[in-house]
Structure formats: structure tokens, C-alpha cells
Amino acid sequence: MKNVDIERLKGIVGEKNIKYNEADLYIYGSDASVHQAMPSVVLKPTTIEQIQEIMRYANSELIPVIPRGAASGMTGQAVPIEGGIILDMKQMNEILEINLEDIYCRVQPGVVDDDLNKVLKSYGVFYPVAPASSRIATIGGEIANNASGVRSVKYGAVRDSVLGMKVVMANGDLLNLGAKTRVEASGYQLDRLMVGSEGTLGIVVEATLKFVPIPKFRCLGVAKFNTLDEAGNTISAIMSSGAQPSMVELMDNVAITAVNKAQNLGLPDVEAVLLFEADGMVKEAVDYEIDKIKKICEKNNGFGIELSYDAKERTRIFLGRKKLFPSLSKYKEGYACTALADDMAVPYSKMAETARKIHEIADRNNVIMSAYGHCGSGCMHTKILMNPTKKSQWNDARKAISEIYEHVQSVNGTTSAEHGIGLSKAPAFKKEKFDSLNAMRAIKKALDPNNILNPLKMQDAPDDWVTATKLRYTVES
Amino acid sequence: MKFKRLEKWRDDLNICIRCGYCYEQCHLYKVTSWETDTPRSKLILLYGMINGEIEPSEYIANKIFECFYCKRCDTNCSAGVSITEIFTDARADFIDAGFDVDGTTSKTNDDLCSRCGTCVYICKHEARSIDKENKKILIDKAKCQSCGCCEAACPSSAAYIVDGWEVSEDEMSEKVTKFLKGVVV
Numbered sequence: 001m002k003n004v005d006i007e008r009l010k011g012i013v014g015e016k017n018i019k020y021n022e023a024d025l026y027i028y029g030s031d032a033s034v035h036q037a038m039p040s041v042v043l044k045p046t047t048i049e050q051i052q053e054i055m056r057y058a059n060s061e062l063i064p065v066i067p068r069g070a071a072s073g074m075t076g077q078a079v080p081i082e083g084g085i086i087l088d089m090k091q092m093n094e095i096l097e098i099n100l101e102d103i104y105c106r107v108q109p110g111v112v113d114d115d116l117n118k119v120l121k122s123y124g125v126f127y128p129v130a131p132a133s134s135r136i137a138t139i140g141g142e143i144a145n146n147a148s149g150v151r152s153v154k155y156g157a158v159r160d161s162v163l164g165m166k167v168v169m170a171n172g173d174l175l176n177l178g179a180k181t182r183v184e185a186s187g188y189q190l191d192r193l194m195v196g197s198e199g200t201l202g203i204v205v206e207a208t209l210k211f212v213p214i215p216k217f218r219c220l221g222v223a224k225f226n227t228l229d230e231a232g233n234t235i236s237a238i239m240s241s242g243a244q245p246s247m248v249e250l251m252d253n254v255a256i257t258a259v260n261k262a263q264n265l266g267l268p269d270v271e272a273v274l275l276f277e278a279d280g281m282v283k284e285a286v287d288y289e290i291d292k293i294k295k296i297c298e299k300n301n302g303f304g305i306e307l308s309y310d311a312k313e314r315t316r317i318f319l320g321r322k323k324l325f326p327s328l329s330k331y332k333e334g335y336a337c338t339a340l341a342d343d344m345a346v347p348y349s350k351m352a353e354t355a356r357k358i359h360e361i362a363d364r365n366n367v368i369m370s371a372y373g374h375c376g377s378g379c380m381h382t383k384i385l386m387n388p389t390k391k392s393q394w395n396d397a398r399k400a401i402s403e404i405y406e407h408v409q410s411v412n413g414t415t416s417a418e419h420g421i422g423l424s425k426a427p428a429f430k431k432e433k434f435d436s437l438n439a440m441r442a443i444k445k446a447l448d449p450n451n452i453l454n455p456l457k458m459q460d461a462p463d464d465w466v467t468a469t470k471l472r473y474t475v476e477s
Numbered sequence: 478m479k480f481k482r483l484e485k486w487r488d489d490l491n492i493c494i495r496c497g498y499c500y501e502q503c504h505l506y507k508v509t510s511w512e513t514d515t516p517r518s519k520l521i522l523l524y525g526m527i528n529g530e531i532e533p534s535e536y537i538a539n540k541i542f543e544c545f546y547c548k549r550c551d552t553n554c555s556a557g558v559s560i561t562e563i564f565t566d567a568r569a570d571f572i573d574a575g576f577d578v579d580g581t582t583s584k585t586n587d588d589l590c591s592r593c594g595t596c597v598y599i600c601k602h603e604a605r606s607i608d609k610e611n612k613k614i615l616i617d618k619a620k621c622q623s624c625g626c627c628e629a630a631c632p633s634s635a636a637y638i639v640d641g642w643e644v645s646e647d648e649m650s651e652k653v654t655k656f657l658k659g660v661v662v
């Protein structure tokens with residue numbers, strides 16, 4: 001672990017904004033992934049100047065710095081693999097400007113997604129990224145992960161909502177990236193480079209985001225299916241029909257059972273359900289989309305289709321999906337839901353095949369997996385359900401995961417749709433992007449020559465994710 | 478330290494996925510704005526303790542005794558972990574191990590207390606009792622849920638909840654004002 005000059009750091013952030021007690025460091029070593037590692041110190045900066053000063057100090061002393069939002073990341077992105085300074089960004093949580101005329105807002109990175117939307121709602125607009133974790137995820141974390149969510153099928157991922165940002169670089173320089181305009185062709189799109197960079201290239205200290213009007217009408221539909229294949233084929237049929245849903249979510253039987261056990265929501269016990277939504281300013285337009293999607297579901301043997309325009313009812317129906325990931329741990333006694341192999345994207349035409357493959361691979365490797373996700377945007381979620389205290393299960397998981405990614409790559413899919421690479425997905429990512437790794441390393445080297453910003457992640461992460469850090473679970477030897 | 482009661486929560490501590498859904502509504506966290514005061518963090522500490530990765534300490538014990546039992550964390554935890562029940566069992570284990578910390582639990586100012594017993598009858602968590610021999614109010618800190626009923630009911634203003642966990646009232650109001658200013662354009 002790196003030695004840090006506590007007194008000097010106290011001088012920068014103040015006595016109240018620093019923690020270095022062993023218990024506090026233990027807490028900050030963890031996120032929603034399977035990884036854990038101790039930082040050397042935790043700082044809670046409140047100004048851009050403080051962050052610049054911290055970076056200048058860390059850069060001269062070669063101390064790793066890991067920015068951290070809500071630590072809801074699932075691949076160990078915010079886990080300090082080599083120790084160093086954790087920058088807890090949640091204190092910088094002001095909404096700085098809402099500019100209705102020019103259609104953007106400026107926010108500090110620690111603003112929570114739902115909090116931003118609560119405020120935007122009073123202006124009749126919303127920031128549409130909507131990851132399932134929107135109640136906790138910070139804007140900084142979303143940008144660094146290029147998060148997306150249930151409505152990305154219509155409104156895109158974070159990269160489509162970011163107009164610009166202020167970033168503190170490894171040497172402490174402050175850069176203004178992007179613009180306040182809808183389009184920009186002024187050279188390298190460095191703001192885009194920061195999106196998805198997982199804290200390895202710079203610290204996002206302010207973001208300019210665009211927003212869109214809240215549609216007057218939203219209709220949510222639920223269709224049941226007797227086979228996962230039929231549900232998978234329906235997704236592909238909906239998307240290639242030219243329909244414009246604002247959401248298409250899949251839940252397979254493992255997911256349905258888990259949510260019913262954990263939440264007691266009484267979802268139908270079928271092989272799969274599709275949740276679909278259309279939104280718009282005119283009811284007829286929404287009806288048109290919904291009717292089109294409904295017919296496609298029926299054509300693919302979807303049945304028991306229910307539709308709801310009512311906001312409360314929609315929230316109730318959607319709650320199961322929103323709480324799905326953590327609920328998966330309730331599927332089987334003694335099993336826990338681990339954030340592994342969790343968010344690949346595949347072309348629409350390969351959805352059904354991929355969902356089937358996921359279950360085949362799980363069965364073969366003594367783990368349980370679920371196929372669900374924001375399938376309208378091509379994202380297929382899985383989680384590995386296993387007994388995390390058994391060593392053999394980690395070998396099973398390792399094998400299952402490598403088979404899954406082999407399949408994903410064989411159908412031209414990609415390793416991560418939204419949760420990022422961090423540590424646990426790095427091996428598959430390195431295989432997929434083998435021809436661009438050198439370019440990525442060159443960019444990293446140019447912007448962070450001393451390799452202090454969130455080191456050993458993504459292209460630089462260890463080859464075996466299981467041993468990359470201590471696991472957050474205690475495993476019997 | 479023995480984890481007589483905590484031990485039974487081992488599986489639950491495994492299924493907590495550390496998503497953080499529990500903490501955006503935790504008012505203790507909202508005031509201190511340190512992740513270390515969140516329910517998620519407390520579970521992480523307890524997990525580390527029962528697995529021998531971190532030593533139980535007064536610092537950790539105090540954190541576990543800091544909770545107002547509003548139970549929003551329980552409601553928001555979609556893995557269905559009974560977070561506050563785990564805290565109560567952990568507290569009892571800490572007490573057995575000789576840790577004497579207060580956290581946010583209620584106290585009695587013996588000089589002001591008239592031993593009327595109102596607080597004992599009002600406490601729905603059965604955390605208060607009268608020690609007749611020593612003529613004193615006893616508080617079971619494992620059971621106290623810091624609801625404040627004793628403080629509100631005490632005719633002598635003797636029962637009280639410790640205020641200001643490192644944050645003064647002024648600072649608290651400054652934080653709220655700052656946030657509101659940020660959102661009013």
C-alpha cells in the first residue's frame with residue numbers, strides 16, 4: 001500500500017473530509033462487484049480546486065487516485081486494486097444550472113440520477129438514461145461507465161445525453177470539453193473519450209447534459225411467453241419492424257421466480273415475459289406503437305397481454321424489473337447473486353439464441369443464470385447465481401463466463417452493454433478488442449503518463465479476474 | 478469476540494449485493510454524507526468481522542449503535558436482507574463482548590430523573606426498565622431504537638437522545654440550504 005501524506009491531504013480538503021481509519025478504508029474497498037481491496041485514504045473533495053491540488057500531489061508522488069460515485073458499479077471499477085486515494089465525489093452534488101432556452105443542464109458529478117430527474121420534472125423535462133440503479137447512481141459514475149437503461153432503446157446511452165464536461169486531468173489541469181451546442185465538429189471529441197473511461201483518464205468535475213420533454217402519454221404492456229425462444233424472437237421482430245418502443249425488457253423464468261420470492265409481486269409463472277412501453281405527446285401515436293408491438297407479440301405466441309396507461313400501475317408493474325438484480329439472490333437457498341458476466345450486448349437477431357445458450361452454459365457448469373435485460377437496446381443481462389463460499393463454484397463461474405463470452409463474440413456481440421469492464425470483464429474485453437488495445441494504452445499513457453488514475457483496470461487489468469483482488473466473499477479453501 | 482447472534486446472518490450477509498439501494502434514504506447518511514454511515518457499510522463491517530478480516534473495535538461498535546430504525550433500508554433492500562434486525566443482534570454481541578458505546582441510543586440524566594417510570598411504559602421496544610434496588614433507569618442499548626418517545630414523554634427532561642453525530646444543527650441547516658439553492662434556478 002502506498003504511503004500518503006495525511007497532513008498534506010488534510011490541508012487540501014480539511015480535517016472533516018478525510019478518513020483513514022482501518023474500518024472506513026475496509027468499507028471503501030468494496031462496490032457492487034465481487035472484488036475488494038483497501039485504499040490508503042478516502043477524501044471527500046468539495047471544490048474543483050481541491051481536486052486539482054490532490055491530483056498534482058498524487059501525480060508527483062505516484063499515488064493512485066480512484067474517483068468514486070455511489071459505488072454501484074458491478075465490475076470492480078471503483079475498487080482500489082493498488083491502494084491509493086479514493087475520491088468520494090458524492091459531496092459535489094449541486095445542480096448548477098437548468099437552461100430551458102438552450103436545453104441543457106449543468107451538474108456536479110455527485111448528483112444522483114433520480115434527484116436530477118425530480119428537479120427536471122418541475123420543468124416538464126427529463127434526463128432519459130434511466131439505469132435500473134438510477135436511485136443511487138451518480139452522474140459522474142454514469143458518464144464514466146457510459147451507463148444506459150430501460151429507455152435507451154429510444155433515448156440512447158449516456159454518451160447521447162452528454163454535451164460537454166469539465167475534467168481534471170492526472171496532472172491537475174482543468175479542461176473544458178465538448179460544447180453547449182447540440183452539434184459540435186471542433187476537433188477531437190474528447191468529451192466522448194471520457195465517456196466510458198471508468199475514471200482512468202480524468203476526473204469529471206462538472207457535466208453538461210441535454211434533456212428531453214416528458215412525454216404526455218406512456219403505455220406499458222406485459223406479454224407472457226411459454227418459451228424463451230419465442231420471447232427472444234419477438235424482441236428481434238419488434239425492433240426490425242420499425243416500431244419505436246421506449247422500452248423492451250425481457251425477464252426469464254429464473255428472474256420471474258426470484259422477483260416473486262423477494263418482492264411478492266405475483267408475476268405470472270411463465271417461461272418469459274416481455275415488458276414493452278411506448279411514449280409520446282399524442283395518445284394516438286402511443287396507441288399506434290403499442291398496437292403494432294402487441295400484434296408482433298401475438299404473432300410470436302405472446303399471450304395474456306395487459307396494457308396500462310396509469311402511472312401508478314406502471315410503477316407497480318415495473319418495480320419487479322427495477323429490483324430484479326438484487327432479488328436474484330432469493331432464487332435458491334444458500335446461493336447468492338454475483339455480479340458476473342452480467343451485461344453483454346448482442347445483435348437483435350441473436351437474442352433468442354443467446355438467451356438459450358446462457359441457460360445451456362449455466363446447466364453445464366453447475367451454476368444458475370438468468371437471461372433478462374434492456375433487450376430493446378440489444379443488452380442481455382445475466383448474473384451468476386452460486387454458492388460464493390465454495391471454491392469449486394468460482395472455478396465453475398470462471399468456466400461458464402469464458403464460454404458465454406466466446407458465444408457473444410461468435411455472434412458479433414460485445415462484452416459490456418452498460419456496466420463497464422473494470423476488473424471482472426477485462427479478460428473477455430481484451431479478447432474482443434485485441435486489435436485496439438495498443439491504441440487504448442497509448443491514449444492512457446499520453447493523458448496519464450504516471451498511470452495514477454484508476455490503474456490496472458480495463459485494458460491493463462490482470463488476466464484472471466478471480467485472483468485480480470481479494471474476493472468480497474469469504475471462500476472456503 | 479463471539480458472534481453468538483450474528484453468526485446466523487452469515488447467508489444474509491452473503492446475499493447483500495452491496496448495491497447501495499439502502500442508503501439514499503438513510504437520514505444518518507444524509508446528514509454526515511459519509512458512506513461509512515450507511516446501512517451498506519455497516520453490513521460490510523459486520524461481514525468483515527465475522528470472517529476475521531477486521532478486528533471488532535469501539536469505532537465499529539459505535540457505528541452499529543448509530544441508527545434510528547426508520548427501517549427505510551429494510552424496505553428498500555430488494556435482496557430482502559433484514560438489515561436492522563442484523564444491527565440489533567450485532568449490538569447484543571457487542572454488549573456481551575464488553576463494548577460500552579452509545580451511538581444514537583437514548584440516555585438518562587440521573588440528576589434530573591424523578592424515577593417516575595413514564596419512559597419505561599412508553600418505550601415500545603422494551604429497552605427501558607427500573608432498577609428498583611439502585612433506583613435507576615436502565616437502558617438496554619441493543620433494544621433501543623432511538624425513536625425519541627422517551628425524550629418526548631419524560632416530564633423532567635431527563636431522557637434524551639444524543640444529538641449531533643459530528644454535525645452541528647447549523648451545519649445541518651447549511652447543508653440543506655446549499656442543496657436547495659443548487660436546485661432553484
Ligand SMILES: Cc1cc2nc3c(=O)[nH]c(=O)nc-3n(C[C@H](O)[C@H](O)[C@H](O)COP(=O)(O)OP(=O)(O)OC[C@H]3O[C@@H](n4cnc5c(N)ncnc54)[C@H](O)[C@@H]3O)c2cc1C
Binds near residue numbers: 204326
Ligand atoms: C442493482 C443495480 C442495477 C444496475 N442497473 C444498471 C443499468 O440498468 N444500467 C447501467 O448502465 N448500469 C447499471 N448498474 C451499474 C451502475 O449502477 C452504473 O454503471 C452507474 O452508472 C455507476 O454509477 P456510480 O455512481 O455508482 O459509479 P461508481 O460505481 O462509483 O463508479 C463507476 C466508475 O466510474 C468512475 N467514476 C465515478 N465518478 C467519477 C467521476 N466523477 N469522474 C470520473 N470517473 C468517475 C469510477 O472510478 C469507476 O470506474 C446497476 C447496478 C446495480 C447495483
